[in-house]
Amino acid sequence: MRALLPVVLDLVLPIGGYFLLHSGFGLSAFWSLTIAGAATGVHALVTTLRRGKVDALGVLIFLEMGLSAALLFVSGDPRIVLAKPALYLAVAAVYALVTCFTGRPLVLDSGKPFATRGDPALADAYERAWTHSDRFRRTVRGVTAVWAGAFALDAVLRVVVVYSLPPERVDESVWLSQVPLVVVFVLAVVVTRLRMRPLRPVIEAHRVAAS
Structure with a gap:
C-alpha cells in the first residue's frame, strides 16, 4: 500500500484541495490546482529524507513535478495538473x-495478503502454487495484464477528458477526469475477483x- 500512496495523493488531494482553495478561499483555478497538486512533491521529499536516498519512484515524482510546474508557468493552463496523474498510470x-x-x-505479490489472510500455511501454499502450478501462473499473469490495460486505458481517457473541455471549464474537468478511474478500476476489480476465485482450490x- 505504501508504494501506491504517491499515486493516491496525486489522484485525490488535488481534487479536494482544489475545491477548498478555489471555492473556499477564492484562489484562481491555476493556483488552486498548483498548490493542491504539490502534495505529491511534499510526500516524495519526506520519503526521500527518511530513506536517505532517492529511489526510482522519487525521481519520477520530482521530474514530473518539475516538468508540470514549468509547463504551468509557461502555458498557464490548469488542465496540466489534472492530466499529470496519467504519467503515473502510464508508468504503472x-x-x-x-x-x-x-x-x-x-498481482502475485499485491494479491497475496487477500488470498492468504495472514495465514503462514496459506502463504507457503500460495508460493508453492506459483512455483508448481501452470494454471496458477497463467491466471496471475493474465490478471496482471488486465491491470496493465486498466492503468493504460485510464491514463489515455484521463487526458482525453481533461483536454476535451476548455481551461475555463476546469471545475467540470476536475470531476469528469475521475470518471474513467472509477469505471475502469471497478471493472478491473471485478475481473480480478472472477479470475482469481477459482485458484483457491489450487x-x-x-x-x-x-x-
Missing part, C-alpha cells in the same frame, strides 16, 4: 506489463499436500 501500466514476462507479476491443495 508499463511496469505491470513487464512483470508479466519477467520476475514476479504485480492453493488449498498445496496447503493440504504440505501438511
Whole structure:
C-alpha cells in the first residue's frame, strides 16, 4: 500500500484541495490546482529524507513535478495538473506489463495478503502454487495484464477528458477526469475477483499436500 500512496495523493488531494482553495478561499483555478497538486512533491521529499536516498519512484515524482510546474508557468493552463496523474498510470501500466514476462507479476505479490489472510500455511501454499502450478501462473499473469490495460486505458481517457473541455471549464474537468478511474478500476476489480476465485482450490491443495 505504501508504494501506491504517491499515486493516491496525486489522484485525490488535488481534487479536494482544489475545491477548498478555489471555492473556499477564492484562489484562481491555476493556483488552486498548483498548490493542491504539490502534495505529491511534499510526500516524495519526506520519503526521500527518511530513506536517505532517492529511489526510482522519487525521481519520477520530482521530474514530473518539475516538468508540470514549468509547463504551468509557461502555458498557464490548469488542465496540466489534472492530466499529470496519467504519467503515473502510464508508468504503472508499463511496469505491470513487464512483470508479466519477467520476475514476479504485480498481482502475485499485491494479491497475496487477500488470498492468504495472514495465514503462514496459506502463504507457503500460495508460493508453492506459483512455483508448481501452470494454471496458477497463467491466471496471475493474465490478471496482471488486465491491470496493465486498466492503468493504460485510464491514463489515455484521463487526458482525453481533461483536454476535451476548455481551461475555463476546469471545475467540470476536475470531476469528469475521475470518471474513467472509477469505471475502469471497478471493472478491473471485478475481473480480478472472477479470475482469481477459482485458484483457491489450487492453493488449498498445496496447503493440504504440505501438511
